[in-house]
Amino acid sequence: MKAEKIIVPANGYLMLTVNLLLFFGSIAAMIMLESPFFVIATISALVIAPGFIMVQPNGSRVLLLFGEYVGSVKQNGFYWVNPFYTKKKISLRASNFDSERLKVNDKLGNPIMISTILVWRVKNTYKAAFDVDNYNDFVHVQTDAAVRKLASMYPYDNFADEGLDEDITLRSSVNEVSEALEKEIDERLTIAGIEVLEARIGYLAYANEIANAMLKRQQATAIVAARHKIVEGAVSMVEMALDELSKKQIVHLDDERKAAMVSNLMVILCGDKEASPVLNTGTLSH
Known part of the structure; x- marks a missing residue:
């Protein structure tokens, strides 16, 4: 050659x-x-x-x-x-290529829609002219192939219920995914004398048939995570309240009254609505 x-x-x-x-x-x-x-x-x-x-x-x-x-x-x-x-x-000028939205499966098999934005230019005129039939078409086809491969290597997002603990995901790891995509495309286009200047994900979303289900799943995950934080905070506050009452000897609480106090505080702190106070004019037992 x-x-x-x-x-x-x-x-x-x-x-x-x-x-x-x-x-x-x-x-x-x-x-x-x-x-x-x-x-x-x-x-x-x-x-x-x-x-x-x-x-x-x-x-x-x-x-x-x-x-x-x-x-x-x-x-x-x-x-x-x-x-x-x-x-x-x-031409040796930099060219911009916005690929079509491709329907592919991520690492977990979920169908997603993905596209890429590629900035490239010809570096070796001999390879671009004689090693490939049409270097413009070659860039388009190889970019689509690289995007399909990249999407199958990473999950769209992490979900705790699947026991998945990936450091890199398509949605959150923008820099890492862009670097991997740029490297993959650059390796494919070297044969045509093409230099990749930049490659990044232009569009990323779940496919229409599972978009609603995945949105509900993400909302449920967020709600569970929020509830977890609320419960942790409520337990910490109840513990702090019992310790302060005990240290300052404001009131002496037996086990039954401590249990009742903990129950009331947990209901107030973890409830979705504001608590409605009830005035008790009798004893704790009536």
Whole structure:
């Protein structure tokens, strides 16, 4: 496999001057001297004309001579090359690709919708021109394949009821997932001489058929977690209240009254609604 060869062709302005002098000078000579031999010079000027090329900033031209790779011109400017060269234009500018939303399964088998945003550019013009059929299509297909593979490697989210304790998930580990995606795509596009500048998840959600169920599941998980925190706090507050009453000897509570106090405090602290006070004018037992 050949490597990329960078060349700098002849100055286009100098050759343009020579070509114009040759063309108009030969015509003037034919008129003045009435000699047909200057027709050859005129034809030569016309043959030279297709050799002029202009390379814009962040652009390139890949040159071929009857199917043989000659080199690539990457430096912007106005040049002249062999007029028999085949000139293939390849842009070196950064391109942005927003993939379609793909329906894939995550690590747990849940169907999700995912898309990626890719920023890339051509780094090796020889590979982009000759190692793949169409490098633009190659980028699109390989990016989709990389996204499918990435989605199967990580779960969408962690769920305690499944005993899953993943450090990296698609939803929460944005930086880690983006790095893994960028590495995967870069490995696939190296064959086409493509450099990956940035790759990240553009869209991520559960598929429509399970979206509602997963939303309820997430809400239930959040409610359970909140209740767990509330109970922990309530137990701590009840314990603190009993300790303070005991230390300051405000009131002496037997086991029955402690149990009643704990029950009342837990109901008040863990309840969804505000407690309604009840005035007891009798004893604790009545």
